[in-house]
Amino acid sequence: MNTEKLDADIATLKSQQKRWATLPMGRRIQYLRSVLNGTAAVAKRQVTAAMVAKGITPGTPLEAEDYLGGPVVQLRTIRLMLESLESIERTGRPAVSEEAIRELNDGRLAVEVFPRTAIDKLTFAGFRAEIWMEEEVNRLNLFDHMAEFYREGGGGDGAVALVLGAGNVASIGPLDAVHKLFVEGQVCLLKMNPVNAYLGPYIEEAFNELVRDGFVRVVYGGGDVGAYLCEHPDVDEIHITGSDKTHDVIVFGPGPEGAERKAQNTPKNTKRITSELGNVTPVIVVPGHWTDEELRFQAENVATQIANNASFNCNAAKVLVMQADWPQKRAFLDMLRAVLATVPARQAYYPGAEERYTRFAEAHPTHEAIGERREGCIPWTLVPDVSAAQTDDICFRSESFCSIFVQTNLEGDTPRQFLANAVDFCNETLWGTLAASIIVHPKTEAQLGPALEQAIADLRYGSVVINHWPGLCYGLGATAWGAYPGHTADDIQSGVGAVHNALLFDKPQKSVIYGPFTVFPKPPWFSTHRRAHEVAKRMVGMEHRPSLKRLPGIAFNALRG
Numbered sequence: 001m002n003t004e005k006l007d008a009d010i011a012t013l014k015s016q017q018k019r020w021a022t023l024p025m026g027r028r029i030q031y032l033r034s035v036l037n038g039t040a041a042v043a044k045r046q047v048t049a050a051m052v053a054k055g056i057t058p059g060t061p062l063e064a065e066d067y068l069g070g071p072v073v074q075l076r077t078i079r080l081m082l083e084s085l086e087s088i089e090r091t092g093r094p095a096v097s098e099e100a101i102r103e104l105n106d107g108r109l110a111v112e113v114f115p116r117t118a119i120d121k122l123t124f125a126g127f128r129a130e131i132w133m134e135e136e137v138n139r140l141n142l143f144d145h146m147a148e149f150y151r152e153g154g155g156g157d158g159a160v161a162l163v164l165g166a167g168n169v170a171s172i173g174p175l176d177a178v179h180k181l182f183v184e185g186q187v188c189l190l191k192m193n194p195v196n197a198y199l200g201p202y203i204e205e206a207f208n209e210l211v212r213d214g215f216v217r218v219v220y221g222g223g224d225v226g227a228y229l230c231e232h233p234d235v236d237e238i239h240i241t242g243s244d245k246t247h248d249v250i251v252f253g254p255g256p257e258g259a260e261r262k263a264q265n266t267p268k269n270t271k272r273i274t275s276e277l278g279n280v281t282p283v284i285v286v287p288g289h290w291t292d293e294e295l296r297f298q299a300e301n302v303a304t305q306i307a308n309n310a311s312f313n314c315n316a317a318k319v320l321v322m323q324a325d326w327p328q329k330r331a332f333l334d335m336l337r338a339v340l341a342t343v344p345a346r347q348a349y350y351p352g353a354e355e356r357y358t359r360f361a362e363a364h365p366t367h368e369a370i371g372e373r374r375e376g377c378i379p380w381t382l383v384p385d386v387s388a389a390q391t392d393d394i395c396f397r398s399e400s401f402c403s404i405f406v407q408t409n410l411e412g413d414t415p416r417q418f419l420a421n422a423v424d425f426c427n428e429t430l431w432g433t434l435a436a437s438i439i440v441h442p443k444t445e446a447q448l449g450p451a452l453e454q455a456i457a458d459l460r461y462g463s464v465v466i467n468h469w470p471g472l473c474y475g476l477g478a479t480a481w482g483a484y485p486g487h488t489a490d491d492i493q494s495g496v497g498a499v500h501n502a503l504l505f506d507k508p509q510k511s512v513i514y515g516p517f518t519v520f521p522k523p524p525w526f527s528t529h530r531r532a533h534e535v536a537k538r539m540v541g542m543e544h545r546p547s548l549k550r551l552p553g554i555a556f557n558a559l560r561g
Contacts, residue, residue: 001221001224001225001228003228005219006219006225006228006229006232007232009189009217009219010160010189010229010232010234010235011234012214012217013160013187013188013189013216013217013234014160014234015214016187016213016214016215017157017158017159017160017186017187018156018157018158019158020158020181020185020186020187020215021154021155021156021157021158021159021185021186022154022155022156022158023154025085025088025089025150025154026089028085028182029082029085029086029089031209031210031215032078032081032082032085032178032182033082034208034209034210035078035174035178035206035209035210036075036078036079036082036544037544038205038206038207038208038209039071039074039075039078039174039206039544040071040075040540040541040544041205041206042071042202042205042206043067043070043071043075043540045202046066046070046071046170046199046202047063047066047067047070047071049198049199049202050066050070050170050196050198050199051063051066053196053198053349054347054349055346055347055349059533060533061527061529061530061531061532061533062533063532063533063536063537064524064525064529064532064535064536065308065309066170067533067536067537067539067540068475068524068525068536068539069169069170069171069309069475070169070170071170071543072536072539072540072543073171073175073474073475073477074170074171074174074175075540075543075544076475076476076477076543077171077175077178077477077500077502078175079544079546080477080478080502080503081182081183081477081502081504083095083502084147084502084503084504085150085182088147088150092151093143093146093147093151094146094147094503094504095503096111096142096143096146096503100112100113101139101142103139104132104453104457105450105453105454105457107138108132108133108134108135108137108509109132109133109137109138109139109142110130110131110132110133110512111130111131111133111142111503111505112128112129112130113129113130113131113476113478113479114127114128114129114476114478114479114513115127115128116478117546118548119542119546119547119548119551122551123542123551125516125519126515126516126519127468127472127513127514127515127516128513128514129472129473129476129478129479129511129512129513130511130512131479131480131501131503131505131510131511131512132457132509132510132511132512133145133505133507133508133509134485134507134508134509136507137507145505145506145507146503146504146505146506147183147504147506148504149183149184149185150504154185156185158185158186158187159184159185159187159236160186160187160188160189160234160235160236160237161180161184161186161187161188161189161235161237161238161239162188162189162191162229162230162238162239163176163177163180163188163189163190163191163239163240164191164193164226164230164240164241164242164246165190165191165192165193165196165241166193166196166241166242167194167195167196167350168196168309168312168313168314168350169309169313170196170199172241173190173192173193173199173241174190174203174206174207175499176190176239176241176499177190177203177207177216179239179499179500179501180237180239181210181215183501183504186236186237187214187215188215188216188217189216189217189219189229189235190203190216190217190218190219191218191219191220191221191225191226191229192218192219192220193242194220194221194222195349195350195351197220200218200220203218204218226250227250230250230269235271236271236272237271237272237273237274238250238269238271238273238274239273239274239275239497239499240273240274240275240276240277240495241277242275242277243277243278244278244492244493244494244495247273247277247492247495248262248492250269250273251267251268251269251273251489251492252266252267252268252269252489253268253269262490263490265488265489265490267489273489273496274495274497275483275492275495275496275497276314276434276481276482276483276494276495276497277314277432277434277483277492277493277494277495278399278432278434278494279314279315279399279431279432279433279434279435279461279494280318280395280396280399280430280431280432281305281314281315281316281317281318281319281432281435281436281437282318282319282320282422282426282430282436282437283302283305283317283319283320283436283437283439284321284419284422284423284426284437284438284439285298285321285322285323285326285439286323286415286418286419286422286438286439286440286441286444286448287322287323287326287327287328287329287412287415287418287444288415288441288443288444289328289441289443290328290332290441293518294441294517294518295328295331295332295335296335296339297517297518297519298332298439298467298517298518299332299335299336299338299339300339300522300527300528301467301468301469301526302317302320302336302439303336303339303340303343303380303527303528304525304526304527304528305317305437305469305470305471306340306380306403306405307340307343307380307527308469308471308525308527310346310347310348310349310350310353310403311346311380311401311402311403311404311405312349312350312353312401312402313471314399314401314434314435315434315435315463315469315470315471315473315474316405317405317437317469318395318399318400318405318406319395319396319405319406319407319408319430320405320406320407321408321410321422321425321426322407322408322409323409323410323411323412323415323418324409325411333382333384333407336382337368337370337382340370340371340380340382341370341371342528343380343527343528345371345372345377345378345380345403346377346403348376348377348378348402348403350401350402352401353378353401353402354376354402356400356401356402357378357381357400357404359394360383360395360404361381361404363393363394363395364383364386364395364406366383366384366385367381367382367383367404368381368382368383368384369381370382378402378403379403380403381403381405382406382407383395383404383405383406383407384406384407385407385408385409386406386407386408387408388408388409388425388429391428391429393406396429396430396431397430397431398431399431399432408425410422410425415440415444415448416447416448416451419438419448419451419452419455420451420455422455423455423458423459426459426461427459427460431493432483432493432494433460433461433462433483433484433487433493433494434461434462434463434470434483434484434494435461435462435463435464435465435470435471435473436459436461436463436464436465436470437464437465437466437467437468437469437470438452438455438456438464438465438466438467439466439467439517440452440466440467440517441517442517452466456512459510460484461484462481462482462483462484462485462494462498462509462510462511463479463481463510463511463512463513464510464511464512464513465512465513465515466512466513466514466515467514467515467516467517468513468515468523469525471525472513472515473511473513474500475525476513477500477502478500478501478502478503479500479501479511479513480498480499480500480501480505480508480510480511481498481499481500481501481511482494482495482496482497482498482499482508483495483496483497484509484510485507485509521555521558521559521561522558522561524536524539524558524561526561529561530560530561531558531560531561532561534557535554535558538550538553538554538557539554542554
């Protein structure tokens with residue numbers, strides 16, 4: 001570990017923190033636009049490097065994962081944040097219309113953040129998204145709870161933020177850095193995760209102007225480097241995307257002494273720490289009568305939530321919550337098995353995956369491997385009929401972060417009763433509060449009436465997505481991404497704080513996306529989309545510089561999926 005180099009990088013940032021905090025908005029916008037253009041410039045090379053690292057064959061549909069989870073979402077979020085900064089420069093606040101604001105049944109406020117343009121409506125037909133605010137936010141004070149750093153005029157002495165980057169998804173680290181820089185007004189030291197350290201040079205290139213002028217540094221190394229930086233006296237704040245166990249070591253220290261400090265809630269590290277720490281993600285399947293085509297679509301939908309990025313996602317589907325007596329339960333699970341059988345097993349590139357898989361599989365001898373296990377590759381694996389009464393089951397209390405998922409059954413004579421039971425189960429049994437999905441047929445939704453909104457309100461998750469993958473809340477950019485508010489250092493769950501959130505709401509409680517029960521053409525993020533890579537490549541240009549002229553190429557390949 002080269003501490004002299006690390007100290008020098010921090011010293012550079014320290015010398016520039018006040019300058020960054022007091023930078024005029026026009027100059028700040030120029031810097032963010034340079035990151036937007038830089039991200040587009042490195043996109044193809046970055047994705048090529050990721051495919052090599054993950055064992056993906058170029059020119060195949062799997063290529064889409066690293067486009068969509070890398071430069072596409074990065075460009076989209078930065079572009080939307082640019083629009084907000086430009087609105088602040090013109091009017092003093094991000095642009096939110098009165099028509100976008102509604103009051104929920106309990107009096108709290110919801111703001112529609114998507115769709116915002118004609119292109120949004122054409123590319124995501126039938127989707128809409130809201131951010132639900134915390135209780136103290138109302139119509140009269142909404143704009144007093146937006147863009148705090150800019151509302152207070154920026155300025156101050158600034159701060160040095162350490163971002164501990166995630167190793168699984170390419171856009172996480174750079175977007176966390178963008179948040180610290182352009183939402184909180186802090187200079188940023190981004191430490192790459194060793195798993196995807198190969199992305200570091202592309203990030204440095206994309207952030208070139210910020211690096212050149214001393215506002216950003218990118219560093220590399222293992223846990224020893226991370227520990228050194230977390231304890232460094234000139235690092236003021238920390239943001240981590242990773243595991244709750246890593247968070248606890250940072251806050252309380254390692255070993256028995258750290259465990260004792262956690263038990264007493266006496267942190268060793270008292271810096272402000274924000275975090276996103278994973279989830280045992282539930283998919284609540286509300287019973288209804290589905291056609292064969294609808295069963296197939298939703299089986300592909302859930303299979304995607306399991307298989308995307310080899311299941312190394314904090315929002316990967318981990319628990320299917322189903323009504324015990326749903327007549328179509330067997331048909332749906334059989335269809336899901338059949339779909340997963342067509343999705344090739346993936347290289348287990350994330351460290352510890354095979355050991356975690358073995359531990360979870362051995363805890364459940366009834367597990368069903370869909371495909372063969374071989375060296376460096378683990379199959380999609382279902383554990384059916386795990387009793388919901390086993391509240392301490394490893395699959396309910398720990399995130400496997402690999403290709404194993406479980407299915408459990410709950411009682412409920414009606415869809416409404418089942419949904420209420422499912423909400424209680426998710427809130428009280430499953431670990432984490434990051435994201436959840438509810439799958440509900442439109443006819444069943446009509447029967448539920450206000451009970452569906454009540455279920456969304458009652459779910460203690462930072463994102464709730466109807467009929468689709470909660471990963472959409474990560475990818476839309478306008479939605480906030482983070483745990484349900486209220487966690488403490490000694491019970492951190494999925495973390496503290498929210499990122500993305502391009503409209504800069506200060507007190508988001510949860511993001512909610514409503515999507516159609518079926519979609520045509522097939523969404524490009526589906527693991528079964530045959531032309532996903534061609535759609536994803538074209539989405540880079542669309543998110544960089546949106547234009548209706550780009551739609552025909554996207555639509556042509558989407559329709560062939």
